[in-house]
Amino acid sequence: MFRQADWNEPLIFNLGRNGRRGHVLPRVEEDIRRTVGDVNMLIPENMRRKSQLRLPELSEVEVVRHFTRLSEMNYGVDSGLYPLGSCTMKYNPKINELLANLPTINMVHPYQDESTVQGMLEILYRLERWLAEITGTYEVCLQPAAGAHGEFLGTSLMRAYHNFNGELEKRREVIVPDSAHGTNPASAAMAGFNVVVVPSDEDGCVNIEALKEAVSERTAGLMLTNPNTLGIFEKNIEEIAKIVHETGGLLYYDGANLNPILGKARPGDMGFDIVHINIHKTFGTPHGGGGPGAGPVGVSEELAKFLPVPRIVFDGERYHLDYDRPHSVGKIRSFYGNVAVLLKAYAYILSLGFEGLKEVAEVSVLNANYLMKKLREIKGLTLPYNSEKLRKHECVFSAKPLKNDTGVSALNIAKRLLDYGLHAPTIYFPLIVDEALMIEPTETFEKEELDRFVEAMRKICEEAYTNPELVLKAPHNTATSRLDEVKASHPRTMALSWRMYLKKNKQNL
Numbered sequence: 001m002f003r004q005a006d007w008n009e010p011l012i013f014n015l016g017r018n019g020r021r022g023h024v025l026p027r028v029e030e031d032i033r034r035t036v037g038d039v040n041m042l043i044p045e046n047m048r049r050k051s052q053l054r055l056p057e058l059s060e061v062e063v064v065r066h067f068t069r070l071s072e073m074n075y076g077v078d079s080g081l082y083p084l085g086s087c088t089m090k091y092n093p094k095i096n097e098l099l100a101n102l103p104t105i106n107m108v109h110p111y112q113d114e115s116t117v118q119g120m121l122e123i124l125y126r127l128e129r130w131l132a133e134i135t136g137t138y139e140v141c142l143q144p145a146a147g148a149h150g151e152f153l154g155t156s157l158m159r160a161y162h163n164f165n166g167e168l169e170k171r172r173e174v175i176v177p178d179s180a181h182g183t184n185p186a187s188a189a190m191a192g193f194n195v196v197v198v199p200s201d202e203d204g205c206v207n208i209e210a211l212k213e214a215v216s217e218r219t220a221g222l223m224l225t226n227p228n229t230l231g232i233f234e235k236n237i238e239e240i241a242k243i244v245h246e247t248g249g250l251l252y253y254d255g256a257n258l259n260p261i262l263g264k265a266r267p268g269d270m271g272f273d274i275v276h277i278n279i280h281k282t283f284g285t286p287h288g289g290g291g292p293g294a295g296p297v298g299v300s301e302e303l304a305k306f307l308p309v310p311r312i313v314f315d316g317e318r319y320h321l322d323y324d325r326p327h328s329v330g331k332i333r334s335f336y337g338n339v340a341v342l343l344k345a346y347a348y349i350l351s352l353g354f355e356g357l358k359e360v361a362e363v364s365v366l367n368a369n370y371l372m373k374k375l376r377e378i379k380g381l382t383l384p385y386n387s388e389k390l391r392k393h394e395c396v397f398s399a400k401p402l403k404n405d406t407g408v409s410a411l412n413i414a415k416r417l418l419d420y421g422l423h424a425p426t427i428y429f430p431l432i433v434d435e436a437l438m439i440e441p442t443e444t445f446e447k448e449e450l451d452r453f454v455e456a457m458r459k460i461c462e463e464a465y466t467n468p469e470l471v472l473k474a475p476h477n478t479a480t481s482r483l484d485e486v487k488a489s490h491p492r493t494m495a496l497s498w499r500m501y502l503k504k505n506k507q508n509l
């Protein structure tokens with residue numbers, strides 16, 4: 001059984017000792033000292049530090065050991081399966097990191113004149129074109145820094161479009177199915193719309209009769225997460241598109257989960273006017289812990305004039321930043337977005353090619369369905385919403401029968417999985433499944449790793465029936481045992497920086 005390293009590692013500030021050095025700076029040359037006297041005088045008076053900085057003082061090897069020990073207490077995509085549903089935690093090829101970190105690329109500064117960053121603009125321009133091709137849209141904006149940020153841009157574009165047509169006053173509602181990602185209603189509300197929720201049918205797809213009732217002249221648009229949070233590809237897209245478009249509304253595609261349809265189907269071809277994708281999920285760039293990410297938005301020709309400035313344009317010879325867009329919604333982010341993340345996506349697409357992207361989709365769907373079929377046989381778990389239907393990139397099980405029989409919940413299963421050396425899946429989401437376990441294996445884990453997960457799940461469910469206490473008190477083999485969930489995420493108890501730590505302990509910096 002797996003055991004996380006369990007170092008009793010102090011904070012780096014507590015490890016420091018006065019006078020210890022990791023690096024010794026070269027002495028100031030004697031002739032400079034002779035000319036200027038006190039070198040501190042080279043710094044203008046108002047920019048000189050008055051008090052001593054309280055930084056930990058350590059040797060290089062102490063720093064390396066400290067962070068190595070911390071990393072051994074951690075778990076990541078490089079350690080093993082990381083099946084967090086709706087997060088697409090795939091392995092990120094190291095070559096992309098190397099390419100994006102080439103000094104000729106990452107030393108470019110956004111304040112440089114555009115004539116000196118032609119190469120960078122070309123990469124971003126090409127990436128826009130590739131993503132437009134992949135999503136079947138007319139133009140793409142790379143600027144949003146996350147999926148939810150892309151949604152906010154998308155719903156702002158809806159506003160701009162209806163405003164341009166003189167209908168914004170009337171069109172105040174955005175329709176969101178109950179199987180949508182939680183950020184969808186939040187983004188619609190942030191853009192000033194009222195959210196109308198439509199329920200799912202027994203197949204986990206949009207209930208068409210309920211949709212017909214919800215749509216009206218007040219409809220600004222519909223946001224569809226597809227495949228939805230149950231991992232199910234919406235079966236009635238053409239009909240949904242017709243219903244919404246006929247009343248003058250726009251269709252928004254939440255393509256954060258683009259992985260299973262890469263190279264296979266394009267939201268633009270399905271009739272969607274606005275699409276966002278999550279670069280940090282689908283296009284092999286690392287994410288987690290709050291960022292960084294990128295949530296580009298693609299739009300139809302009709303909506304292109306509303307996209308944020310600046311737009312990168314190519315006149316056949318040179319690339320330019322175009323701010324002269326009178327209908328633009330304005331700026332949505334500083335500079336051109338999270339360029340480092342976008343560069344990795346560029347390298348990812350370039351290295352896989354179109355055939356490679358298709359294979360990503362095929363293997364990710366195969367893996368999710370392989371897991372789904374194996375897990376379906378385990379006593380205590382059920383697969384709500386048509387258990388015979390194939391899934392796309394993920395599947396959502398319910399641990400409700402197990403909880404009823406043994407008291408062991410989805411949370412307890414997730415904790416016990418850590419003892420087996422596996423990352424837990426997403427739990428309690430989507431809200432339409434009781435005791436939900438949302439599992440997304442991605443294409444980057446081999447069959448043996450998937451089998452290890454199935455075997456661990458089977459054993460845990462067996463343990464729940466034979467020795468429930470073991471599961472209820474898990475994890476046992478990790479660096480930290482079960483945390484108080486409330487305290488662990490409450491701002492009053494968390495100290496996320498040294499400054500916060502000192503403040504909580506009533507000490508001065």
Ligand SMILES: Cc1ncc(COP(=O)(O)O)c(C=O)c1O
Pocket residue numbers: 086087146147148149181183225254256257278293295
């Ligand atoms: C379907 C879907 N939409 C939107 C988002 C939001 O993306 P982000 O977390 O980058 O804001 C996610 C994130 O997991 C998602 O799965």
